[in-house]
Amino acid sequence: MNILKFGGTSVGSLESITALLGILKEQQGAENPIVVLSAMSGVTNALVEMAENAGKGKIYSEEMAAIEKKHFEVIRALLPAIAQNPVLTKLKIYFNELEDILQSVYNLRELSLQTKDLILSYGERCSTVMVSHIAKQTFPNALYVDGSELIKTDHNFGQAKVNTYLTESLIKDFQESNPDKLLFVTGFIASNDEGRITTLGRGGSDYTAAIWGSALNAQEIQVWTDVDGMLTADPRMVKKAFSLSELSYTEAMELSYFGAKVIYPPTMIPAFLKRIPIVIKNTFNVDFPGTYIKHGAGSSKLPIKGISSIDEISVLNLSGSGMVGKAGFSGRLFSMLSREQINVILITQSSSEHSITFAVKPSDALKALALINKEFELELQARKLEYPEVENGLAALAIVGENMKRTPGMSGKLFHALGRNGVNVRAIAQGSSEYNISVIISKPDLSKAVNAVHDAFYANLKRTLHVFCLGTGNIGKTLFAQLEAQTTFLATNNDLQVKVMGVCNTRKMHLNEDGIALNNWEESLENDGEPADLPLFIKKMKALNLPNCVFVDNTASYNPIQFYKDVLQSSISVVTCNKIGNSADYEQYAAFKQAARTYGVDFHYETNVGAGLPIIRTLKDLMMSGDRIHRIEAILSGTISYIFNNYKGDKLFHEVVKEAQDKGYTEPDPRDDLNGKDFMRKMLILARDAGYPLEEDDIKIESMLPPACLAAATVADFYQELENNTEYFEKLKKRAADDNKVLRYIGKLEAGKVEITLQMVDDGHPFYMLSGSDNIISFTTDRYKDRPLVVKGPGAGAEVTAAGVFADIINVGKR
Ligand code: ADP
Ligand code: ASP
Ligand code: MG
Secondary structure, three states: EEEEEEHHHOOOHHHHHHHHHHHHHHHOOOOOOEEOOOOOOOOOHHHHHHHHHOOOOOOOOHHHHHHHHHHHHHHHHOOOOOHHHHHHHHHHHHHHHHHHHHHHHHHHOOOOHHHHHHHHHHHHHHHHHHHHHHEEEEEEEEEOHHHOOOOOEOOOOOOOOOHHHHHHHHHHHHHHOOOOOOOEEOOOOOEEOOOOOEOOOOOOHHHHHHHHHHHOOOOOEEEEOOOOOEOOOOOOOOOOOEEOOEEHHHHHHHHHHOOOOOOOHHHHHHHHEEEEEEEEOOOOOOOOOOOEOOOOEEEEEOOEEEEEEEEEEEEEEOOOHHOOOOOOOOHHHHHHHHHHHOEEEEEEEOOOOOEEEEEEOHHHHHHHHHHHHHHHHHHHHHHOOOOOOOOEEEEEEEOOHHHHOOOOOOOHHHHHHHOOOOOOOOOEOOOOOOOOEEEEEHHHHHHHHHHHHHHHHHOOOEEEEEEEEEEEOHHHHHHHOOOOOOOOHHHHOOEEEEEEEEOOOOOEEOOOOOOOOOOOOOHHHHHHOOEEEHHHHHHHHHOOOOOEEEHHHHHOOOHHHHHHHHHHHOEEEEEOOOOHHHHOOOOHHHHHHHHHHHHOOOOOOOHHHHOOOOOHHHHHHHHHOOOEEEEEEEEEEHHHHHHHOOOOOOHHHHHHHHHHHOOOOOOOOHHHHHOHHHHHHHHHHHHHHHHOEEEEEEEEEEEOOOOOHHHHOOOOHHHHHHHHHHHHHHHHHHHHHHOOOOEEEEEEEEEEEEEEEEEOOOOOOOOOOOOOOEEEEEEEOOOOOOOOOOEEOOOOHHHOOOOOOOOHHHHHHHH
């Protein structure tokens, strides 16, 4: 025989009740199953609210009417008119009783736990009467059973303890006297030895099913709900959560204890003792196999089974010398709390025994505090204990799985994921079973933390990077196009998803919690965007509090730089092609690096030097592996390379500059390239990365232009001056040609000094052969002494720069 328990949503609507009947039909066999039902979804919560309102002297009639309507609508829709009356009458009687009880609570302004249980019991009684009557149309042997008469408990209203022996015999006897009936049993409710209604704790219908299963030695306990079984995390918080096919009883217990509300923790106990499998199935996806909880659950390859969380806890910390070496101190504390019905969710004790931290439900916190103050009054007065305080606004997260015991590095992985995302861990507990590691964190960080941990542990799933981009010029645009084109590649080859969550340019900004579609980001920015406001953009980015975030600066402006440090300190990685930040004060450059190190995030700026060419990365790898840099020589201005490579034959200098500008190789103002400033910035960044704390003034620049050209007030004047100095340039060209040399503007770093000079090099020099607008850089080091390490290739242009930014973003995802 099977027990089929249907939860609130499975009896919450016409559709679900129809689906429920279908499931019953499907399972009809030689033996009748036992059907256990919850209250219709939302009804128990509404009853709690009504009861509490009545106790405070507030009206509750609206909720009352809504509950009635909810039931009556189903009855009218699913039963033919002549069959409606008996059930409507029965429910009406229940509602009248309920109103009378609420009225008394209202009059007395007093709500005891006993009365509250009585009020809540109407949820299950109404739904089960209703469904059993509807079921009678299809199953004439359907019988309503008030389960409260068969499950006997103690007097602990709200969460009563079951008298198993008595209960099992009552259930067995009842079932034996009704062998041909299809029983529809109310979940959740029970009664004590005086016949007063008690309840088994919120979510307790699952437990009712297990109690019946145990009493009748059922083959299987089926828990029908609204999700595909037990998932790796709460699906409302983690979109990528997936269904687990098998769990051990312990794993299911730990997951549900720490918040996976899909099954009520005590449910596992009777099932475990009688070795009855529990299967969690989806009423709305009947064919999906769901989750089996059973003995000998096959060990899966997953390092952990799931991540559970409790979104609201309070923490108390007890400390003081009075605890050190005092055997039985914690025993006294926790037995006192348990005696007073306070459920302690998690405990950690420091190894010095100097303090104990424990977590409880917020509603228990003040009571726990008062109890401690009373119990330890003498110790507190003698200052052997500090007066404890309640800390609110906290949450708990637990990773659970039997494989954890066998796999080293699990806690490392957990704390790495939390640390990298700026989640501060307040307390840690590891169960002695090693099936569970739990941490206490602040409540606003919970969703980010659970998602980050989920990403870290389920490497088979795509990791998601959340990207916020500044700048929609050439580079920004190209980056979006590249990201869009590579979506599938990234997913299949790197298990990575890059989601653009925000875009901001000088005019507008737009953030979207679901991500911005890359095939029409321009329209979304235009139509859904708001006026640009960079501080607000950053504030909103932080407020989303997403895991694995990257802030991408694709601008060339001063404005964003001032926010880098703050962004890094918010545990958000920064990727930038904007050179201004790293080439301003050394102090600022060092602060960026320090912030990234301290907060465990990345600061990537490969494109600051030579666009997408691997220059910064190469230098870093050399330095990190212990090589020593003797000399770096480089040509890092694509514009100047182009000009010198084309300044041949009859062409005049100013004509080549114009040609370079027309082809888009120069900045809008060509003076910005030719005055060497851009080159200087790149050399400065290289020198700093090579370990020299230089400032702009430390760099010697030999101008490649005569002073008059540098002094030109406008671009037109500049061209005029270049033309006026034709003779100067022609001379240079001739001198070089006569010696079989070429002109090169070369930066050099040696012994901590940087200079940029105009040189003529012959064909023995590695920079002689340089075509188009290419960049070249050579590293002479301990290891590359005789022949330098050379990196060469196109060092400018939107396509290669965006590709470099892209690579930097992906590199954030690798950690
Ligand atoms: P029922 O009314 O059927 O008893 P519940 O609302 O008590 O259903 O439990 C099912 C809900 O539990 C799901 O809708 C889901 O939102 C939530 N839930 C939380 N954590 C998990 C998890 N790890 N796996 C599945 N569901 C979970
Ligand atoms: N209706 C009860 C509750 O909401 C019991 C249950 O659904 O399992 O807590
Ligand atoms: Mg439930």
